[in-house]
Amino acid sequence: MTKELNFPDPSDRNSADRDALNEPAIQLIRDAYMPPASAAESAAYWSSLEDRIMARVVTSGNAQLDGRFWSVFDGWAQAGLAAAVAIFAIAGFVNQRLPELEPQYAYETVMAPTPEALAGPADLILATDRSAQSDAALRYVLSH
Amino acid sequence: MLAEAARAGDHAAFAGLVRMHQQRAYLVARSIVTIHEDAEDALQEGFVRAFQALDRFDTSQAFGAWLNRIVANAALDLARRRKVRTAEELSDALHTPFRDPGEAAELRERLADALAELPERARSVIVMHDVEGFTHVEIGEMLGIPGGTARSDLHHARQKLRGLLNDLRD
Numbered sequence: 001m002t003k004e005l006n007f008p009d010p011s012d013r014n015s016a017d018r019d020a021l022n023e024p025a026i027q028l029i030r031d032a033y034m035p036p037a038s039a040a041e042s043a044a045y046w047s048s049l050e051d052r053i054m055a056r057v058v059t060s061g062n063a064q065l066d067g068r069f070w071s072v073f074d075g076w077a078q079a080g081l082a083a084a085v086a087i088f089a090i091a092g093f094v095n096q097r098l099p100e101l102e103p104q105y106a107y108e109t110v111m112a113p114t115p116e117a118l119a120g121p122a123d124l125i126l127a128t129d130r131s132a133q134s135d136a137a138l139r140y141v142l143s144h
Numbered sequence: 145m146l147a148e149a150a151r152a153g154d155h156a157a158f159a160g161l162v163r164m165h166q167q168r169a170y171l172v173a174r175s176i177v178t179i180h181e182d183a184e185d186a187l188q189e190g191f192v193r194a195f196q197a198l199d200r201f202d203t204s205q206a207f208g209a210w211l212n213r214i215v216a217n218a219a220l221d222l223a224r225r226r227k228v229r230t231a232e233e234l235s236d237a238l239h240t241p242f243r244d245p246g247e248a249a250e251l252r253e254r255l256a257d258a259l260a261e262l263p264e265r266a267r268s269v270i271v272m273h274d275v276e277g278f279t280h281v282e283i284g285e286m287l288g289i290p291g292g293t294a295r296s297d298l299h300h301a302r303q304k305l306r307g308l309l310n311d312l313r314d
Contacts, residue, residue, distance in 0.1 A: 019299060019303070021270075021274050021302060026275060029255065029259065029270070029275050030275045032238040032255065032259065033171055033238070034171075035170065035183075035184075049166060049170075049184065050162050050163055052184075053166065053192075054155070056192055057155075057162075057191060057192055057195045060195070061196075
């Protein structure tokens with residue numbers, strides 16, 4: 001069993017490669033490193049591998065074409081372009097929401113009582129004597 | 145010339161290059177990653193990279209040598225990303241039990257175990273040199289090491305393999 005893997009006497013080899021493995025050992029290594037397919041299937045295996053390689057090459061070629069417009073910008077230009085797109089998106093969103101917010105703001109402005117509007121009745125309530133109450137009532141009526 | 149046609153965008157010409165070089169390139173990838181599936185991944189990635197870099201290929205050089213360097217780089221990248229394989233996994237990956245059953249199967253098993261015990265780079269060097277006949281310089285270029293280091297790795301790999309297979313000599 002062991003004969004095939006015997007290594008030749010190094011002195012038999014030429015000086016350039018005197019410790020080379022013998023041919024049976026090399027053949028065994030070659031077999032071990034071949035794809036796991038029988039010899040009969042070998043041609044079919046390589047053909048299918050070629051197809052898979054070419055499918056990937058074509059896919060990558062298309063992806064490269066798709067990405068080409070983007071790749072003409074260098075790093076900083078890409079970052080600037082991305083920032084500009086983000087700013088436009090935010091501005092667009094705000095612009096879209098503004099008409100909805102405007103009536104609500106106007107309504108709240110009109111309906112919310114101002115401090116001046118509350119000052120009259122408060123003076124009226126807080127006035128201690130009759131003349132002060134009359135003055136406060138007159139100021140409130142005149143202010144409305 | 146196929147490489148020039150492929151560079152001009154001819155997919156059929158590139159398919160011709162794939163057909164012509166894939167077996168040797170597969171062995172380059174497999175010698176580095178050892179596992180068959182990883183070798184296929186590295187090979188495909190290598191061909192894609194080569195296709196994308198065709199405009200930088202010097203047509204006065206050999207396409208195969210250029211391609212093998214790219215495939216070896218793809219395999220080295222893949223090997224770095226993969227977890228460290230155990231000797232048992234590697235040995236299993238190198239078994240091809242359904243080929244040549246019988247006495248050779250047992251020898252192959254012993255050899256697969258012995259190869260799995262070798263350091264990663266030594267295993268790559270011995271396969272590239274002894275099986276595919278690459279020179280030390282070519283191996284050095286593919287693995288990113290000096291040619292002298294490849295020569296020294298080969299010597300040590302053979303010694304180690306001899307030691308691991310020593311009992312088979314009796």
